[in-house]
Amino acid sequence: MTQLLTGKEPAQAIKDEVAERINALNKRVGLATVLVGDDPASEVYVRMKHKAAATVGMYTYDHHIPGDTPQDEVEDLVRGLNADPAVDGILVQLPLPDGLDPDAVIDLIEPGKDADGLHPHSLGLVVLERSGGAVPATPQGIMRMLDYYDIETEGKLAVIIGRSRLVGRPMGLLLNHKSANATVVFAHSRTRDLPAITRQADILIVAAGRPGLVTADGVKPGAVVVDVGINRVDEKLVGDVDFESISEVASAITPVPGGVGPMTIASLLLNTVVLAESRIAAGT
Numbered sequence: 001m002t003q004l005l006t007g008k009e010p011a012q013a014i015k016d017e018v019a020e021r022i023n024a025l026n027k028r029v030g031l032a033t034v035l036v037g038d039d040p041a042s043e044v045y046v047r048m049k050h051k052a053a054a055t056v057g058m059y060t061y062d063h064h065i066p067g068d069t070p071q072d073e074v075e076d077l078v079r080g081l082n083a084d085p086a087v088d089g090i091l092v093q094l095p096l097p098d099g100l101d102p103d104a105v106i107d108l109i110e111p112g113k114d115a116d117g118l119h120p121h122s123l124g125l126v127v128l129e130r131s132g133g134a135v136p137a138t139p140q141g142i143m144r145m146l147d148y149y150d151i152e153t154e155g156k157l158a159v160i161i162g163r164s165r166l167v168g169r170p171m172g173l174l175l176n177h178k179s180a181n182a183t184v185v186f187a188h189s190r191t192r193d194l195p196a197i198t199r200q201a202d203i204l205i206v207a208a209g210r211p212g213l214v215t216a217d218g219v220k221p222g223a224v225v226v227d228v229g230i231n232r233v234d235e236k237l238v239g240d241v242d243f244e245s246i247s248e249v250a251s252a253i254t255p256v257p258g259g260v261g262p263m264t265i266a267s268l269l270l271n272t273v274v275l276a277e278s279r280i281a282a283g284t
């Protein structure tokens with residue numbers, strides 16, 4: 001029987017912890033979101049983040065600006081949020097519309113307010129396996145999910161498909177950390193004979209944004225499969241893996257929706273309260 005790794009329960013456990021930590025602070029904790037343009041999927045994600053924040057008593061500040069906003073205005077908005085004492089965490093929803101430079105925008109976020117853990121400083125701390133910065137929300141959520149379901153990573157071969165700043169690359173680093181001790185392979189769009197590589201994985205993490213990319217013949221019997229994809233196909237949300245066929249082979253698999261997504265949101269909220277605590281401790 002394949003185990004279904006749903007995100008609802010572990011995400012709720014994180015949100016309960018966030019609510020307690022906010023309560024203990026005796027201070028408003030605020031998360032500012034920046035959404036540029038009207039990409040329908042991004043609008044849904046940001047709305048879900050606001051809703052989840054409200055359930056843990058976190059304040060949100062919604063900055064939804066037109067897709068044709070010039071680069072310098074987006075950057076000014078981020079500078080303003082950096083300077084706003086009510087804002088503990090800043091999230092710039094990606095992707096930005098064509099014509100805007102996401103690196104320049106993210107580089108501007110004050111690392112102490114980088115709720116998504118995407119600033120080069122936050123990512124540098126992840127590279128070095130040092131604490132003190134926000135850990136990218138989706139990979140952090142996946143690590144917490146593996147822990148919640150008692151999935152051993154030590155000595156396991158983890159194959160990650162995708163090398164994005166948001167998911168693939170930091171995911172591999174977290175699994176490579178001494179706290180996880182997996183052996184990590186990064187696969188990507190130029191990987192030759194992908195199924196031959198993925199068939200060796202004890203833990204297969206798929207974050208490619210391509211529905212049906214992995215089918216049962218690319219999965220080792222008993223593997224754990226984590227599907228990070230969210231794709232709309234024929235009005236239905238599907239992941240990057242063929243859930244039906246892989247369920248027959250894998251020992252455990254995340255559903256889409258309801259798997260990784262709730263863990264990303266809960267980890268974002270956790271990052272924000274941790275950043276608020278650090279700011280209070282530093283007296284800034």
Ligand code: GUN
Pocket residue numbers: 091092093094095116137138166264
């Ligand atoms: N776009 C898709 N997922 C995410 C995420 O977790 N954070 C941000 N900022 N943008 C995203």
